[in-house]
Amino acid sequence: MKIIEVHDVSKSYGGVKANTDITIDVEKGGITGLIGPNGSGKTTLFNSIVGYHPIDKGSIKFEGNEISKMKVQDIARLGLLRTFQQTRIYGDMNCVENMLISLPHRKMTLREAFTTNTREDHERAEHLLDFVGLHEKRFLRSGSLSFGQQKLLEFAMALMNEPTVLLLDEPTAGINPTLINGLIDRLKRANSEFGITLFIIEHNMRVIMNMADRIYCLAHGELLAAGTPDQIQGDQRVVDAYLGEH
Amino acid sequence: MTILRPIFYLALLALIIAAPFLAPDFKTQLATLWLFIILSMTWDMTGGQMGYNSLGNILFYGAGMYVAAVVGISIAYNVGEYTNAFGGGTYKFTTTEYFLGMGLGLVAAGLFCSAIAWIMGYLLFQFRGPYFAIGTLGAAIAAGELVSNWEWVGGGQGIALPVYPGDFDTGKFFFYYLFAGIGVILFIFLRWLYNTRFAAAINAIRDDEEKAEAMGLHTLRYKQVTWAISAFFVGIVGGISGYQLIHFEPLETAFQTINLGIFMVVCVLLGGKGTLWGPIIGAILFHVVKEVTWNYLLGWQWVALGALIVITVVYFQDGLMGWLARLKPEWFGERVITKPGPVAEPAE
Ligand SMILES: Nc1ncnc2c1ncn2[C@@H]1O[C@H](COP(=O)(O)OP(=O)(O)OP(=O)(O)O)[C@@H](O)[C@H]1O
Ligand SMILES: [Mg+2]
Numbered sequence: 001m002k003i004i005e006v007h008d009v010s011k012s013y014g015g016v017k018a019n020t021d022i023t024i025d026v027e028k029g030g031i032t033g034l035i036g037p038n039g040s041g042k043t044t045l046f047n048s049i050v051g052y053h054p055i056d057k058g059s060i061k062f063e064g065n066e067i068s069k070m071k072v073q074d075i076a077r078l079g080l081l082r083t084f085q086q087t088r089i090y091g092d093m094n095c096v097e098n099m100l101i102s103l104p105h106r107k108m109t110l111r112e113a114f115t116t117n118t119r120e121d122h123e124r125a126e127h128l129l130d131f132v133g134l135h136e137k138r139f140l141r142s143g144s145l146s147f148g149q150q151k152l153l154e155f156a157m158a159l160m161n162e163p164t165v166l167l168l169d170e171p172t173a174g175i176n177p178t179l180i181n182g183l184i185d186r187l188k189r190a191n192s193e194f195g196i197t198l199f200i201i202e203h204n205m206r207v208i209m210n211m212a213d214r215i216y217c218l219a220h221g222e223l224l225a226a227g228t229p230d231q232i233q234g235d236q237r238v239v240d241a242y243l244g245e246h
Numbered sequence: 247m248t249i250l251r252p253i254f255y256l257a258l259l260a261l262i263i264a265a266p267f268l269a270p271d272f273k274t275q276l277a278t279l280w281l282f283i284i285l286s287m288t289w290d291m292t293g294g295q296m297g298y299n300s301l302g303n304i305l306f307y308g309a310g311m312y313v314a315a316v317v318g319i320s321i322a323y324n325v326g327e328y329t330n331a332f333g334g335g336t337y338k339f340t341t342t343e344y345f346l347g348m349g350l351g352l353v354a355a356g357l358f359c360s361a362i363a364w365i366m367g368y369l370l371f372q373f374r375g376p377y378f379a380i381g382t383l384g385a386a387i388a389a390g391e392l393v394s395n396w397e398w399v400g401g402g403q404g405i406a407l408p409v410y411p412g413d414f415d416t417g418k419f420f421f422y423y424l425f426a427g428i429g430v431i432l433f434i435f436l437r438w439l440y441n442t443r444f445a446a447a448i449n450a451i452r453d454d455e456e457k458a459e460a461m462g463l464h465t466l467r468y469k470q471v472t473w474a475i476s477a478f479f480v481g482i483v484g485g486i487s488g489y490q491l492i493h494f495e496p497l498e499t500a501f502q503t504i505n506l507g508i509f510m511v512v513c514v515l516l517g518g519k520g521t522l523w524g525p526i527i528g529a530i531l532f533h534v535v536k537e538v539t540w541n542y543l544l545g546w547q548w549v550a551l552g553a554l555i556v557i558t559v560v561y562f563q564d565g566l567m568g569w570l571a572r573l574k575p576e577w578f579g580e581r582v583i584t585k586p587g588p589v590a591e592p593a594e
Contacts, residue, residue, distance in 0.1 A: 050460065072459045072460055073459045073460075073462055073463065073464070073465065076459070076460055076461060076462030077462040081460070081461070081462070082460060084457075084460075088454055088456070088457040088460075089454075089457075090449070090450055090453040090454055090457070091453070092453055093449070093453065097446065100443070100446055101446045101447065101449070101450045101458075101461075102461055103443065104462070105443075105447065105461070105462055105463045105464060106462045108443070110464075110467070110471070112443070113442065113443050113444040113447065113468075114439075114442050114443075114444050115442060115443065116441050116442055116443070117443060117446075157461070161461055161462070
């Protein structure tokens, strides 16, 4: 079943055509990859899906319902969540506080918001921090963590929010190469154990080929190719696009 | 530490109750100190905890003063006639009428201010930073002008309320305990509130509102609720102030944007934004400095106050509490658990 359907979406910034007539689907329960050279429009597409900016044309559906005119918070409350390429955490708070703020407020009434966090909330926060390997750092100001650690924290926060679909913008950027295998493992487990559909922007080919069921490749704002990792790896257009850019 | 805390709070409560007996000549100043503390704590709810610096909270103070007065008068007399005669000599209130009118007036003031904060929030919370600050300031100034041209509530002359129906000194005790009671309730309320998920959510709005939106928080609703609660308390103390002052004017007393309206912000900056104790400590410090300079630096008091503001903004941006937090981070819960182990190994 398709959980996200992007149909014929275009978005330009002034004169720059960041996305042109993009049509892609994300399968429920799977891991979908989005690749493409720098500036090919990947982040722009994510922003369009989560309602960060209005699109110029086309349609975006989540679980069969049109969401292209909805606001960021309303879309997030449907269970469609994103992480930021630039990483956004609450730098002045410690990791546990960051986690507790990420409790799914969409499932919370105003009355429930006026209660303190339960023991289970704390346990879940600690468990997920442990899951991404930040348990020892949990009471440190999160702004003092390294960029890679902040990425891991943001990932843990997203999991805390219990999303249906998680859009990850370059989850392995800044992560030490020796730790990347660990992260791949965790992403796969988020998908298989927690049942979260993943849609991942990734520059590291080894990572995305290893994880995704299906991959889309953008170039110059247009959809260049789509297919299984094997098909994409063998696609001459994809190879050319990457070689041409670098 | 855990045994010390209740003892500390009990001692503090005893001091609050005993204060007007310990310093009988300063009962009114002490009541004013409570007013400063309450205004600072409520200002910090949006300014410190939520990151929305309002310069217009004085609007709730003024509105509360008027609503409490009008409701209090209306239970005994026709408001228009009463204000026309400027209180006059013919308008007598029985003790019951006085207290019932004040009681109802204060409740109405709180509720009314909550409602206008909710509506104003809907309009103003789409602006951030200086735009929000100026927007709120504009609203407060406009409200003052509006009221001062409204003859039914006394126009520019304001309203004269009945005096306290007991002896003069008992009245001073009464207003001290009224302010102190509201202050203690507010403190207990905030101490609880700042541990809830709601407080975490408004902190998130302060630290990165865009992230909070992306995480699906009901940001607008939370902002409106926070301001409405804050305005509820401001409205009540505005109402009390009206009865304490007996006579008040719209621009000089009720909607005094440049005096009280700014003082509450300075108190919080002095003590430290976004903390439970910062606004309280700041209000005490500010009040003491203000009283001293007003008495001993005749003519120079505004200069001294200005200098204090400049020094705070330049050297102590996080206030006393922020300065302490940097000096002694471990008092504020920062710690590293040094258990050896790699950071991101698979947890198989
Ligand atoms: N806010 C913006 N204003 C103007 N132009 C923008 C904006 N955001 C992106 N662009 C432009 O749109 C194009 C696509 O950018 P986008 O960030 O989507 O690329 P990307 O594929 O995510 O790249 P990267 O791999 O470097 O993150 C680029 O040419 C970029 O300069
Ligand atoms: Mg990008």
